[in-house]
Every structure is written in structure tokens, then in C-alpha cells.
Amino acid sequence: MKVYLNKDEMPTHYYNIVADMLNKPLPPLHPQTKQPVGPQDLAPLFPMELIKQEVSRDPYIEIPEPVREAYAIYRPSPLVRAERLEKALGTSAKIFYKYEGGSPSGSHKTNTAIAQAYYNKQEGVKKIVTETGAGQWGTALSFACAQFGLECEVFMVRGSYDQKPYRKSIMETFGARVHPSPSNLTQTGIAKLSQDPDSLGSLGIAISEAVEVAAQDEKTHYALGSVLNHVLLHQTVIGLEAQKQFEKINSYPDVVIAPLGGGSNFAGIAFPFVGEMLRGGRKIRAIAVEPASCPKLTRGVFGYDFGDSAGFTPLLPMYSLGHDFMPPGLHAGGLRYHGASALCSQLLKDELIEAVALQQLECFRAGLLFAKTEGILPAPEANHAIAQVIREAKAADEAGEQRTILFNLCGHGHFDLSAYDDFIQGKLQDHQLDEEQLKLSAAGVLTEL
Numbered sequence: 001m002k003v004y005l006n007k008d009e010m011p012t013h014y015y016n017i018v019a020d021m022l023n024k025p026l027p028p029l030h031p032q033t034k035q036p037v038g039p040q041d042l043a044p045l046f047p048m049e050l051i052k053q054e055v056s057r058d059p060y061i062e063i064p065e066p067v068r069e070a071y072a073i074y075r076p077s078p079l080v081r082a083e084r085l086e087k088a089l090g091t092s093a094k095i096f097y098k099y100e101g102g103s104p105s106g107s108h109k110t111n112t113a114i115a116q117a118y119y120n121k122q123e124g125v126k127k128i129v130t131e132t133g134a135g136q137w138g139t140a141l142s143f144a145c146a147q148f149g150l151e152c153e154v155f156m157v158r159g160s161y162d163q164k165p166y167r168k169s170i171m172e173t174f175g176a177r178v179h180p181s182p183s184n185l186t187q188t189g190i191a192k193l194s195q196d197p198d199s200l201g202s203l204g205i206a207i208s209e210a211v212e213v214a215a216q217d218e219k220t221h222y223a224l225g226s227v228l229n230h231v232l233l234h235q236t237v238i239g240l241e242a243q244k245q246f247e248k249i250n251s252y253p254d255v256v257i258a259p260l261g262g263g264s265n266f267a268g269i270a271f272p273f274v275g276e277m278l279r280g281g282r283k284i285r286a287i288a289v290e291p292a293s294c295p296k297l298t299r300g301v302f303g304y305d306f307g308d309s310a311g312f313t314p315l316l317p318m319y320s321l322g323h324d325f326m327p328p329g330l331h332a333g334g335l336r337y338h339g340a341s342a343l344c345s346q347l348l349k350d351e352l353i354e355a356v357a358l359q360q361l362e363c364f365r366a367g368l369l370f371a372k373t374e375g376i377l378p379a380p381e382a383n384h385a386i387a388q389v390i391r392e393a394k395a396a397d398e399a400g401e402q403r404t405i406l407f408n409l410c411g412h413g414h415f416d417l418s419a420y421d422d423f424i425q426g427k428l429q430d431h432q433l434d435e436e437q438l439k440l441s442a443a444g445v446l447t448e449l
């Protein structure tokens, strides 16, 4: 069963969960003064409209018409009942997913890329510089910049640059310039390469490089594909659509599940439902799923930490493994970030959402079952959600409960075939993050809260 919406049923406003949170997220702090950052601190990097959204407490923020028009290229996205997966599992749980892989980048990231490119264009910016880990964000921003006539420059984590060469190609087809990071184009990159010429890079390093370039030119801005409040805000179109779709079939989820890298696709599908609950509406459980090798939610420290490895960004109040955390070469590239967004972190601290960490072999097995039954090869990140969905369905059956489960199929895995190859050939292993290593890197979290 598929539930479609018409274009005129697309949300007209984003949903801002901050309006409904009892404990508001703590403010980001200036990296040097350690005082809350003001709009003037962020102005060299972001357009004023996004800075306003970053601190907004309004419950709804209008989606500009040109953004909605660009969304209409691939939105509304379908809500699908995974009946063949249910059958294969022999479960009486009802499993639904929102499919975000139909967007031009193949992932949910296009939802915020389009909005960010639009607001930058409105303020006269000519070029946007960014980083990308697995490549989805760089692809999304390249496409979005092409929609609004902006230049786009992308620092791509070296490990993925080598592992996923076609991600670079697709970014270039959309008109972007792509550099492997660490590069010799920035002070940060040069310093890292002098320490380790073969560095595979990290998202933290790539962010530092992009910020460094953007800060040098007035007409050049920076954009982030996750973590920040305004990014999570833009993703709420996913959950808002899902609510309308469930209304059409007279149903409602008991559990909402999504993988968590920085928190944007999880927020996108879950926040509208969590908000409903905060306003006294129906209760749900929202579960963020992270890889066991990068377990910031389940094993990290809640405190102020930098968003990047060089310490250029504001200090963010978040669950973090420390800004120097170097994740092992795990294939779900989009889940390797060291911290979780301030909003997701605060909600977890307040026990309004849940978190679990899963090993990669279980996730790949779940992804292959999904591909065989439902016919879509999921992004390895999405496999984390699917594995948890299977656990929830089994738990419901064992408890004799009827459970309706919704998850975000946040992207397809067509650029991740080398990871699937490795899995099929038995080359992947589970990975237990060492307690000592964890302690060492988590000491980088500046103030524990």
C-alpha cells in the first residue's frame, strides 16, 4: 500500500519543535569568548534569514514559494507500507516507511539544501562552500545551487572521495567543484597533511576547511547539511507529510525510527510527532539509531563541544564523543559525525526520545532483506533504522502487542555498492569501540553539563 499526497497538500510551513520544548536547548557559545553567539558572529557564514531560524521560537515558519516549487520536483514523498517485509518477518506489526531516496541527491538532504541555497541567493551570495562525508550532502547542495544559479565548492572527506568516486562525478554534473579533504588549499588541510600525508580525513576536518574558505570572502557563504536547528527545521516536511498521510488512512504510528548522524533526518520524521505529544496529543516512542562504532548518544558526554576538529565553529551543547574523535572506517559514512544536534541531545537528556547503537553486520543483513522484499536498496545509514524496525516488530510479536512502526528510508544505496560488495564477500566486521579510546577523545568535550 502506498499513500500519496498531491502537490497542493504539501506543507506550507516548517515545524519548529523549540516552541514546544519545556527545556529549551542551551545557546551555542563563541569559540574564544565562550559567550552566547550573536547574529553578528554568524553573519560572515550564513544569511540572516537562516540565523533567525536558528534562534526562532515560533512554532511554524513559512516555506517560501520558490522553495516549495523546487520541492515539487520530488515531493511529496510517498508513505509506503512494507507489506512484503512484514510477510518475510512473519510479524503482525504494521511497518511503514517514508521514502526520501527519490530526491535528486538520493537522500533527504535535498530538503534543506534547497532552502539554504534559496535564502543565500536572496541575500546576494554568489558561492556556497561546504563539506561532505559520504557525499549525499555535497550532492544535494550542488543540485540546490544549480537551481538558484549559485556556485558550489565541496570539501569531501578523503576516505569517501576514494571509496565513492561516482559521488564526485554526480556533484560535478550538477556544476560543483570537489576537493578531497584534507586538501592543500587551506591552513587546516596543510597542517593535517603535514602530520599525516595519508590522512583519510574526517567530517570535522572538512568542516574546518570549508569554514576557512567561506570566512575569507564576503560573497561566499558556508552551509551545513545537519546538526544546526535550521537544518532540522527544514527536514520537518518529512514528518508533516507523514502525519497527513497517516490521517488519510486513519492510522497513527506507535514508534518512529530513523538513523542518526547529526540528527536531521531523525528530526525530520520524528519532531512533528514528538511535538504532537508535547502538546498533549498522542504518545509515540521516537528512536534514534546510531552505529556502535560512533555512539555519541549512547556512550558520549553531554556538554559543550566544537562542531569541527580545528575549533573554528561555535561550541554546541550536545552529546559528543569529542571533536577529535576519529571514527573507524565504517561504511555508513553519514553516521560518522562526533556529535548530535543540540535539539536531539536536549530531547534525549529529557527522555523524550530514545537512542540505540547497532553493529553494522546486523544492519547490512536488515538492508539486504529490505532490498529483496521491498525492491529498494537502502543507504547503509538507513539500514540502521531497518534493523531497529525488525527488532521492534519482533518485540511487539513476543509481547503479543499490535504495533505500527514508521521509519525514515532516508536514502538509497546506489552509490554504496562497494560497501554491499564487501558485506556480501564477508569482508566486514562488527566493531566494538574501545573504552580507553572513547575516554581519551571524550575528554575533548569542553564543559560537561
Ligand SMILES: *Cc1c(COP(=O)(O)O)cnc(C)c1O
Pocket (backbone or CB within 6 Å): 107, 108, 109, 136, 137, 225, 226, 227, 259, 260, 261, 262, 263, 264, 265, 266, 334, 335, 379, 381, 382, 410, 411, 412
Ligand atoms: C547524511 C545522511 C544521514 C545522517 O545525517 P542526519 O543529519 O543524521 O540525517 C543519514 N542517512 C543518509 C542517507 C544521509 O545522507
